[in-house]
Amino acid sequence: MVPEITRNIGAAVRSARQSLNISIRELARRSGLSATAIWKIERGQMTPSVVVMVHIAHGLGMKLTELLDPVLEEENVVHTTRGSRVSSGAKDLRDVAEIVSGASRSWIIQAAEHTLKKGAKSGRQPMEHSGEEMVYCLEGHVQYIIDGKIYTLKPGDSLHFKAQLPHTWQNVHNGSSRMLLVVVPPRGATRHAEPPN
Numbered sequence: 762m763v764p765e766i767t768r769n770i771g772a773a774v775r776s777a778r779q780s781l782n783i784s785i786r787e788l789a790r791r792s793g794l795s796a797t798a799i800w801k802i803e804r805g806q807m808t809p810s811v812v813v814m815v816h817i818a819h820g821l822g823m824k825l826t827e828l829l830d831p832v833l834e835e836e837n838v839v840h841t842t843r844g845s846r847v848s849s850g851a852k853d854l855r856d857v858a859e860i861v862s863g864a865s866r867s868w869i870i871q872a873a874e875h876t877l878k879k880g881a882k883s884g885r886q887p888m889e890h891s892g893e894e895m896v897y898c899l900e901g902h903v904q905y906i907i908d909g910k911i912y913t914l915k916p917g918d919s920l921h922f923k924a925q926l927p928h929t930w931q932n933v934h935n936g937s938s939r940m941l942l943v944v945v946p947p948r949g950a951t952r953h954a955e956p957p958n
Contacts, residue, residue: 767807767808770802770808771802771803771806772803773829774803778821785799785800788820791821792816792817793816793820794813794820799817802817841860846860846874855880855881856875856877856878858874859873859876860873861873869945869946870945871943872941872942872943873941874899874939874940876937876938877939878937879932879934879935879937882929883930884929887906887928888924888927888928888929889927889928890924890925892924892945894921894928895942895945896920896921896941897918897941897943898916898917898919898940899916899940900916900937900938900939901934901936901937901938902915902933902934902938903930903931903933903934903938904933907922908926908928
């Protein structure tokens, strides 16, 4: 059974494409994707990753949030089942994030379940941004360095910190680790279009 969100995303892409009066082949050319992939997405036969949706939005001359807003704009409750989660990348990436929060700009909290392959890390340079982050380790061992201090999380451990502090993370487990990452912008701020991590 096709998840409702997959059908809704496909309908939003088709509607946006038709409003520009361009063909699937032309959208494929503009977005750098195959015409077959776009055809399947529009018909709800394929759940696109966030990366693919960014390419499609670019091909349509839209922001990703503009493209996705019609999908959830009328919803006050978003029920996301495991099989319908939108993924931020392919399975060969070292950090695969599955979005578990609402995708519309009307939602403030951003949450994703990250599966970190062995050796995965956030990068060489520490991140700093406004708002707060809360991390909950589900499996394995995840190490955070926040403002120079090291925190190693085991399953069931959590961190809640001000995100303007310089921070990095890495999987220090001898295998895959999983964590739930929740990002909240500062009070009164608008939600970021993409997670800062």
